[in-house]
Amino acid sequence: MRHLPVLIPILPLLSALLCLIFSRIERRLGKYAVLAALAASFFSSVLLLVKVTQSGENIHYYMGGWMPPLGIEFVVDPINAVILAVISVVAFFVCMYSQAFLKESEWLEQGGFYALFALLSAGLLGMTITGDMFNLYVFLEIASISGYGLIALGRGKSVVASFRYLLLGTIAASFYLLSVAYLYAITGTLNMADMSRLLMHQLDTPNVLLAVSMLIVAFGLKMALFPLHGWQPDAYTYAHPAAAPIVAGLMSKAPALALLRYLFSIITVESIYVEIGLKAIGFLGACGIILGSVMANAQKDFRRMLAYSSVAQIGYIAVGLSLGSVYGLIAAVYHMVIHAFMKSLLFMVSGALQYRYGEVSISIDMLGGLNKHMPLTTASFVVAALSMIGIPPTGGFFSKWYLLLASLEKGQFLFIAVIVASSLLNAVYFFRVIENIFISKDAELTSLQKEERLEIPFSMLMPIVLFGIAILAVGLFNSYFVEEIIRLGLPEVLAV
Amino acid sequence: MTIYSIRPFFAVVVPLFAAFFIMLSGKKPNLREFWTVLASFLTAFIVFSMVPEVSKGNVYQYTVFRFTDTVEFTLRTDAAGMLFGCVSSFLWIPVAFYAIGYMRQHHEKEQTGFFAAFAVCICSAVGIAFSANLMVFFVFFELLTVATYPLVFHARTEEARFSGRKYLIYTLSTGQLFLAGIAVTYYLAGTCDFTAGGFLSAETAPNWIMQILFLLLILAGAVKAGMMPLAGWLPSAMVAPTPVSALLHAVAVVKAGAFCMIRICGYVFGPAALTALGLDQILIWFAAATIIISSLIAMKQDNLKKRLAYSTIGQLSYIILGTAMLSPLSITGALYHIAAHAIMKVTLFMCAGAVIVTAHKENVSEMSGIGRRMPITFACFTVASLGIAGMPFIVGFISKWDILLGALEANRPLVLAVLAISALLALSYLIPVCYTAFFKEDKSGEFTAYGEADKRMLLPICITAVLSVVLGIFPNFGGHLYTFAVSAAKEITGGLIGGGFL
Numbered sequence: 001m002r003h004l005p006v007l008i009p010i011l012p013l014l015s016a017l018l019c020l021i022f023s024r025i026e027r028r029l030g031k032y033a034v035l036a037a038l039a040a041s042f043f044s045s046v047l048l049l050v051k052v053t054q055s056g057e058n059i060h061y062y063m064g065g066w067m068p069p070l071g072i073e074f075v076v077d078p079i080n081a082v083i084l085a086v087i088s089v090v091a092f093f094v095c096m097y098s099q100a101f102l103k104e105s106e107w108l109e110q111g112g113f114y115a116l117f118a119l120l121s122a123g124l125l126g127m128t129i130t131g132d133m134f135n136l137y138v139f140l141e142i143a144s145i146s147g148y149g150l151i152a153l154g155r156g157k158s159v160v161a162s163f164r165y166l167l168l169g170t171i172a173a174s175f176y177l178l179s180v181a182y183l184y185a186i187t188g189t190l191n192m193a194d195m196s197r198l199l200m201h202q203l204d205t206p207n208v209l210l211a212v213s214m215l216i217v218a219f220g221l222k223m224a225l226f227p228l229h230g231w232q233p234d235a236y237t238y239a240h241p242a243a244a245p246i247v248a249g250l251m252s253k254a255p256a257l258a259l260l261r262y263l264f265s266i267i268t269v270e271s272i273y274v275e276i277g278l279k280a281i282g283f284l285g286a287c288g289i290i291l292g293s294v295m296a297n298a299q300k301d302f303r304r305m306l307a308y309s310s311v312a313q314i315g316y317i318a319v320g321l322s323l324g325s326v327y328g329l330i331a332a333v334y335h336m337v338i339h340a341f342m343k344s345l346l347f348m349v350s351g352a353l354q355y356r357y358g359e360v361s362i363s364i365d366m367l368g369g370l371n372k373h374m375p376l377t378t379a380s381f382v383v384a385a386l387s388m389i390g391i392p393p394t395g396g397f398f399s400k401w402y403l404l405l406a407s408l409e410k411g412q413f414l415f416i417a418v419i420v421a422s423s424l425l426n427a428v429y430f431f432r433v434i435e436n437i438f439i440s441k442d443a444e445l446t447s448l449q450k451e452e453r454l455e456i457p458f459s460m461l462m463p464i465v466l467f468g469i470a471i472l473a474v475g476l477f478n479s480y481f482v483e484e485i486i487r488l489g490l491p492e493v494l495a496v
Numbered sequence: 497m498t499i500y501s502i503r504p505f506f507a508v509v510v511p512l513f514a515a516f517f518i519m520l521s522g523k524k525p526n527l528r529e530f531w532t533v534l535a536s537f538l539t540a541f542i543v544f545s546m547v548p549e550v551s552k553g554n555v556y557q558y559t560v561f562r563f564t565d566t567v568e569f570t571l572r573t574d575a576a577g578m579l580f581g582c583v584s585s586f587l588w589i590p591v592a593f594y595a596i597g598y599m600r601q602h603h604e605k606e607q608t609g610f611f612a613a614f615a616v617c618i619c620s621a622v623g624i625a626f627s628a629n630l631m632v633f634f635v636f637f638e639l640l641t642v643a644t645y646p647l648v649f650h651a652r653t654e655e656a657r658f659s660g661r662k663y664l665i666y667t668l669s670t671g672q673l674f675l676a677g678i679a680v681t682y683y684l685a686g687t688c689d690f691t692a693g694g695f696l697s698a699e700t701a702p703n704w705i706m707q708i709l710f711l712l713l714i715l716a717g718a719v720k721a722g723m724m725p726l727a728g729w730l731p732s733a734m735v736a737p738t739p740v741s742a743l744l745h746a747v748a749v750v751k752a753g754a755f756c757m758i759r760i761c762g763y764v765f766g767p768a769a770l771t772a773l774g775l776d777q778i779l780i781w782f783a784a785a786t787i788i789i790s791s792l793i794a795m796k797q798d799n800l801k802k803r804l805a806y807s808t809i810g811q812l813s814y815i816i817l818g819t820a821m822l823s824p825l826s827i828t829g830a831l832y833h834i835a836a837h838a839i840m841k842v843t844l845f846m847c848a849g850a851v852i853v854t855a856h857k858e859n860v861s862e863m864s865g866i867g868r869r870m871p872i873t874f875a876c877f878t879v880a881s882l883g884i885a886g887m888p889f890i891v892g893f894i895s896k897w898d899i900l901l902g903a904l905e906a907n908r909p910l911v912l913a914v915l916a917i918s919a920l921l922a923l924s925y926l927i928p929v930c931y932t933a934f935f936k937e938d939k940s941g942e943f944t945a946y947g948e949a950d951k952r953m954l955l956p957i958c959i960t961a962v963l964s965v966v967l968g969i970f971p972n973f974g975g976h977l978y979t980f981a982v983s984a985a986k987e988i989t990g991g992l993i994g995g996g997f998l
Contacts, residue, residue: 330565389668390675391642392635393563401564404679416679420672427668431661439649439657479562487565 004044005061005074008084009126009139011037011044012091016118023111030111031099034118038092041125045084048076053485060131068131069191075131078489079333082481083128083257086340087250091121093463094249097348098242100355100457113153113242119146120246127254133180133190136258140176140222144169147251150243151235155360161234168231172221179214182207196266203271212273215262216281222255225281225318226288229311233295236307237361241351244303248310249344253336256317260332264491269324282322286418289315293425297432302362303350305429306343309388312422313339319415320403326490327406331399333486338387338395338474345384345467352377352456352464357445364433369442374455378437380468385430387471390423395475402482497554504571504626505558507542507585510535511619515612522608529596532611536588539622543578543585544975550578551976553983563631567688572628574692576762576831576984580755581625582975583835587747587842588618590956594846595739597952601853604737609646614743616643621748624755630678630688633759637674637716637752641667644749647740648733659732666729670716677712681764684709690759692987694766698773710775713760720753722809723816724786730809734801738849741801746808746841751834754815758830762988767822779820784914786813791921798859800848803925804841807884810918811837817911818899824989826902831981832971833895836883839967840892843880843960844926847873850949850957855942860929865938867930869947872954874933876961881926883964886919891967894978 015037023030052059063072076084095117102110123143130136148169152162184190186207187198202208217228224232236248267274292312299305313335320332352374353362371378387394400419407415454461474481514535521527546556556573563569573581595614599607620643623636641664649660682688684700698706715726722730730750734741744750761770761779770776787810794806811833818830850873851857855866867874883890886897896915903911948954963973971978 386642390672391638398564400675401679404676405683408679408683416676420676423672423675424669427664431664435649435657435660438646439652439660476561479565482565483562 001047003061004048005059005076005129006063007044008041008048008088008129009122011040012118012122012125016115016122019115019118020108020111023107023114027107027110031095031102031114034114035092035095037118038088038095038121041121042085042088042092045081045088049078049081049085049485052076052081053078053488056488069189069194072135073131073191073193074129075193076129078485080128080257080489082485083253083333083336084125086337087121087124087128087253090249090340090344091117091124091246093466094243094246094344094348097245097351097460097463099459101240101242101351113150113240116146116149116153117243117246119143120150120251124250124254128257131192133183133192133195137173137177137180140255141173143251143254144173144222147247150247151239153240153243154238156238157234158238158240161231161238165231165235168221168228172218175214175218175221179211179218182211182214192261192266196268199267203267204273208267208271209273212263212267212271212277215259216277219255219259219262220281220284223252223259223314223317224311225314226284226291226311229288229292229314232311233304233307236310236347237301237303241354244351245344245347248307248347249340252310252314253340256314256321256332256336260321260329263321264324264329268491278322278324281318282412282415285315285318285322286415287315288312288318289418289422290425293422293429297425297429300363300365302353302364302367302433303347305364305433306346306350309426309429310343312426313343313388315422316399316403319418320399320406323403323406323410323412323415325406325409326487327402327409329490330482330486331402331406334395334402334478334481335399337481338399338471341467341470341474342384342387342396345380345464345471346388348460348464348467349377349381349384352460355460356447356456359445364436365440366443366445367433367436368440370437372442373447376461376465377455380464382434383468383471385434387475389426389430393472393475395471395478398475398478499549499554499556500558501556502558503542503546504556504573505560507539507581508571508619508623508626510539510542511615511622515615515619518608518612518615525607528608528611532592532596532615535615536585536592536618539618540585540589543581543622546573546578547582547975550575551979557628563635567629567631567682569632570628570689571623571626571632572690573626574690574984575980575987576755576758577625577627579831579977579980579984580751580834581622582977582980583838584618584621584625584748584751586975587743587838587960590959591739591743591842591846594742594849594953594956595737597950598737598739598849598853601950601953602737604650605652606650610650610737613643613646614740617647617744617748621752624752628689630681630690630764633690633756634675634678637756638671640749640752641671644744647744648736650736650740653735656735659729659735662732663729666719666726667716670719670726673712674716677709680709680712690763692763692984693990694762694764694769696765696769698769703773706769706773707775710760710765710770710773713764714757714779717753717756717760718816721750721757721812721816722753723782723813724789724809727786727790727809731802731805734799734805738801738845738852741805742842742845742849745805746845747838750808750812751838754812754834757816758819758827761819761822762827762984767989770822776820776822780817780908780911783813783817783820784911786810787817787914787918788921791918791925795921795925798861800851800858800860800863800929801845803860803929804844804848807844807922807925808841810922811841811884814896814899817914818895818902821899821902821906821908821911822989823902823906824985825898825905827985827988828981829895829898829900829902831984832898832978835977836891836895836964836967839960839964840880840883840890843876843957843964844884846953846957846960847877847880850953853953854947854949860932863929863932864936864940865933867934868938869942869945870949871946872948873957874930876957877933878930879961880964881930883968884926885922889965889968891964891971893968894971
């Protein structure tokens with residue numbers, strides 16, 4: 001039990017190393033190792049979540065028994081415990097989903113894919129759990145590099161998209177490293193808790209100003225916060241269809257949580273620079289919400305539309321952060337959870353279409369009559385779409401509700417207008433798809449796969465349907481999430 | 497007294513489960529229709545089982561779970577909610593039979609989806625009736641929007657696609673404003689539980705904020721209730737199959753809108769706040785204008801369903817008008833008009849549908865002499881038409897008389913004039929249909945032989961027509977509906993001055 005925290009990132013990391021060897025022995029063995037590791041991570045994080053919410057105290061784990069500030073510390077609080085659980089469960093099911101795409105590939109291709117997949121999961125889990133600033137950088141790079149690989153594995157322009165992301169991602173990582181250096185220069189520590197304590201009296205120094213601005217740029221790039229989202233639509237569109245759900249669903253969440261950690265727990269809103277930074281993030285987020293939704297409306301390609309809608313959804317998280325009140329942070333964290341499920345589901349649906357019909361790009365016009373060919377997939381898609389629009393009682397509604405309450409508390413009426421406008425824009429582009437599915441004439445697509453009893457293989461269908469149920473469940477039981485988990489883990493100092 | 501019982505929850509959930517079973521049994525039409533019928537009887541049974549206690553002034557309440565961190569998902573059957581709940585659950589039974597007959601005779605496609613969406617609509621209508629606070633109300637309100645959408649585009653033609661879009665644009669955009677309004681209300685008042693007489697007062701916030709808030713909250717209801725200038729979707733939505741027009745565009749959807757306005761005016765703002773903010777005046781004039789304009793437009797419609805649609809728009813504004821006058825009698829009339837208009841308009845729409853299926857005629861001008869072929873259908877049509885115009889001994893008279901008295905009570909002579917003109921207009925756009933059907937010469941010779949509609953369609957028509965007469969004589973027949981209207985009006989205004997039928 002004592003070692004549970006370290007198991008969460010280490011097991012997927014280990015499985016990544018073993019994956020290729022296992023795959024050499026038996027083609028599918030590597031995949032099973034990754035699945036087992038992710039399942040173990042999920043159970044560990046759920047156990048920790050239960051423990052931390054029941055005891056009400058954060059769990060600290062010291063790597064190798066080295067005490068902080070010298071050693072690396074892992075910290076589990078209610079908020080990152082729930083994000084850990086979400087990351088591991090989404091990664092597990094996406095991993096399961098991806099099997100069908102790779103069932104005929106060679107051992108090297110399969111082993112390589114799952115090694116990257118496990119590395120990405122390990123990186124994201126590590127970023128979420130670590131309590132050490134440099135360790136976060138290491139995990140950030142692990143996640144990024146494996147992410148570049150997974151994106152480059154796709155077809156079409158994927159290599160270009162991946163390269164572009166690589167350039168920007170490297171800039172982001174360098175910015176992050178620089179900001180750590182600036183903070184280290186005045187405090188001499190890399191441990192987050194220690195840093196917070198030592199910074200308390202130097203919150204208005206120029207180093208903090210530089211660090212805050214660089215952090216926002218670094219994590220903004222990683223989250224694809226407007227206007228730093230240039231890499232994102234291409235990367236999401238051209239990523240390997242088996243990996244796109246995890247790339248789109250999770251890769252933005254860990255940086256968003258890290259940003260929350262930095263702005264509210266480490267540097268804290270008592271610094272004037274953080275206050276200004278939050279205002280900027282809120283403004284950018286609001287612009288992103290509108291711009292992302294408008295751009296999504298302009299797309300013909302299904303996946304590109306989803307990619308732009310991500311820009312908008314990240315905007316919700318950014319607005320929640322910038323409001324900085326109890327409800328603001330609740331909305332931000334809750335939206336991280338629900339968006340992970342929604343976006344990965346939507347990308348799984350697009351991948352399922354690609355799998356069944358073999359089209360490289362799924363145009364919205366091709367979806368006519370989908371409800372007859374793939375009823376369960378369509379039903380799950382409709383649930384996710386309604387959640388994206390914010391129709392109760394799906395999860396997406398509640399992040400909007402908490403965001404509305406937070407904006408009212410702070411008197412930010414502009415955000416209310418933005419939220420209303422964005423819901424309507426979301427409705428336009430999602431109902432356009434729904435309309436095509438249900439009303440348009442059946443598209444002339446020929447199925448590549450043999451006709452079977454199920455519309456797509458069970459290993460693909462199960463995650464899709466399960467996530468559809470999860471979206472409803474997370475929505476219906478949101479009071480539990482908010483009251484019993486997120487509220488307990490809120491930072492001590494909040495914006496007033 | 498509050499009775500804590502799960503019954504309101506069951507009344508909402510039964511149609512939802514029915515929808516689920518309907519989806520599952522798509523390949524066996526008879527089993528599928530069995531679910532619809534079973535659920536309609538069961539829902540009505542559960543709802544009516546609560547009538548005796550509620551008519552004594554008790555309230556059933558059930559909290560399902562905590563919906564957000566502070567708002568609970570509570571269902572509550574106060575008098576007003578019970579009235580709407582009774583109407584929508586009871587009318588599902590005749591319309592269910594009618595729909596089965598109609599859809600089969602008309603060989604419609606996608607019947608499984610149709611019946612499932614239909615059941616979800618009933619679920620949301622009952623949910624709207626029993627919601628205890630704005631949040632729960634909003635959930636069912638949006639569910640109703642989403643579930644009606646597939647019914648509107650049912651025909652899957654370009655016209656249907658366009659109507660569906662129009663419907664969504666109208667309802668979703670105002671729905672989002674409604675949500676923003678709910679958030680503001682909750683933020684200002686710290687609660688969003690419906691309270692008879694309102695929980696907001698004019699002093700809660702500066703006047704202009706309260707006025708904007710009212711606008712945010714009322715627009716969603718105004719759209720669904722088809723108040724002009726927000727009524728554009730309703731005539732377009734007539735591309736839907738006739739049972740949809742009958743139940744949804746005469747009962748569930750539009751009445752949900754009207755009921756929303758009653759909730760906002762009577763249970764969120766309250767008469768005192770509305771008068772202090774001067775909002776009742778605005779509502780009255782919009783409603784009065786809608787009544788006159790829609791009646792004028794209705795006269796020019798040749799398509800029978802469209803004519804009925806415009807008539808619906810006008811009649812719905814009676815409810816809004818009655819509510820906005822804020823006098824005890826006018827509110828009684830408004831509430832009772834929910835039931836009265838529902839029963840009469842369902843009859844009218846079902847007749848129109850019977851004509852479409854049996855004689856394949858949609859336009860009034862083609863119906864010369866059709867009364868000889870379908871005498872029973874058109875007899876029922878005539879009864880309901882007279883009721884809409886406000887003929888005594890038919891249910892429409894009761895509600896209109898109360899609204900009229902309410903206008904006197906509130907001292908609004910101009911409204912009286914509007915009501916009188918509108919009754920004449922209603923006669924002039926509905927009675928010509930009956931005249932054409934019975935007395936005009938049948939030049940084409942199509943309608944010489946007797947050929948009534950299918951029994952599954954004819955029987956529901958007769959039941960609702962008879963019911964509209966029975967209720968016109970005994971307004972409390974079957975379900976204490978008039979008592980509910982009176983006690984709800986009493987709760988809202990805090991006292992009844994006299995007159996009326998009890």
